Amino acid sequence: MSERPLAGRTVALCVAGGIAAYKAVVVARLLVQAGARVLPLMTASGARFVGKITLSGVCGEGVVDDMWDPKFAGEAHVAIADRADAVAIVPCTADLLARLAQGRADDLVAALALVARTPLILAPAMHPRMWAHPATRRNVAIVAADGRATLVGPVHGEVANGDVGFGRMSEPEAIFAAIVEAIGAIGVQAIGVEAIGRGADLAGKHVVVSAGPTVEDLDPVRFLGNRSTGKMGFAVAAAAAARGARVTLVTGPVSLPTPAGVERVDVRGALEMGAALDRALGDQLADADALVMAAAVSDWRPRERSPHKTKKGAEGTLTLELVKNPDLLAGVGARRGERARPVLVGFAVETDDLLGYARRKRAEKKVDLVVGNLAAHGFGGDDDEVVIVGDGTERPLRASKRAIADAILDEIAARLA
Ligand code: CTP
Secondary structure, three states: OOOOOOOOOEEEEEEOOOOOHHHHHHHHHHHHHOOOEEEEEEOOOHHHHOOHHHHHHHHOOOOEOOOOOHHHOOOHHHHHHHHOOEEEEEEEOHHHHHHHHHOOOOOHHHHHHHHOOOOEEEEEOOOHHHHHOHHHHHHHHHHHHHOOEEEOOOEEEEOOOOOEEEEEOOOHHHHHHHHHHHHOOOOOHHHHHHHHHHOOOOOOOEEEEEEOEOOEEOOOOOEEOOOOOOHHHHHHHHHHHHOOOEEEEEEOOOOOOOOOOEEEEEOOOHHHHHHHHHHHHOHHHOOOOEEEEOOEOOOEEEOOOOOOOOOOOOOOOOOOOEEEOOOHHHHHHHHHOOOOOOEEEEEEEEOOOHHHHHHHHHHHOOOOEEEEEEHHHHOOOOEEEEEEEOOOOEEEEEEEHHHHHHHHHHHHHHHHO
């Protein structure tokens, strides 16, 4: 990403009334540092939580909090919408979500959200019981179905009064990243558009994703690895987070940045990956709603790992003895048995008979879906050609890895609905 990815862009940053409002100041700062012009707005209750002077000082713009500000001749919401490349509501309270679901225009922020045609990024924050309440669930579902907004979070964690659950606002960096992504300022416009179309259909779900290669150390210097770059798994993790899920990403060594709002666990070998997945899935697999195994798990590891660098010696050959790694996905499939959750998705990289192997792996590993691709297509690129194999279904797809990720998540969301 360039250092000022938002140069020339304008973001309307709306602060609603919740304790998390103080973090909106940090979001404003990140946007300004990235080169954006930030137009700060506040609801009446937002102004109770953070000082106007603070916000306008950070943004270098006066705070607009009055629909009837004479400067705009009664059209403040339209004038601001026309200037902004994105509208972000940070934090988005339960009350504001309810008003957005109803399409109300009873204050400046709601009216702006209604009239804006640009990406709308919402960072919900509220007590976990408010987030879990059927009324809020309904409102989130309506806002998601409208397909106009990207929800970032909330995430699982501690809220202001010390209670723990889903409701804590995403961190400013994650919200900032979602705004950058939605605007398309890093040359990935399609990502924002795709994410916006889905809304927050995975809100409240925990999706565990594995990615990248596993590497099996031979000695402190050498390892056995494979050509996986992690792009597919990272795309799934990013897409799931953009759709509101809590995401745990267990990854082998890759050189990719952690997607916004994703909890990342770095591992090396297959056994270490297995242990990290077990922790994320929990006892009885009860802590996760879905597992997407995009990692290229090494089938073999050396029987012995030398604590010292192996010397080349005088011999012209070297024989390595390898032992089989457990099949992590098949292990989870067997433990799940007849239960419907977590939804299990595997991958199959093949050089021939793609459909045959994908179908067989689906049955043998007792998983819901296998995403098959040919080794010649998949590694390293941003696009891929896959077939998503389900129970008697086959969906071929040639698209960006992000779009494929969303197609996989569509299947998962349908099974979790
Ligand atoms: N997988 C796993 N543990 C392993 C090997 C593979 O969990 N030890 C998972 C991968 O993450 C992937 C799926 O199983 O989701 C299929 O992986 P793949 O390497 O294509 O298949 P294998 O079962 O290893 O079969 P083979 O290498 O013989 O084709």
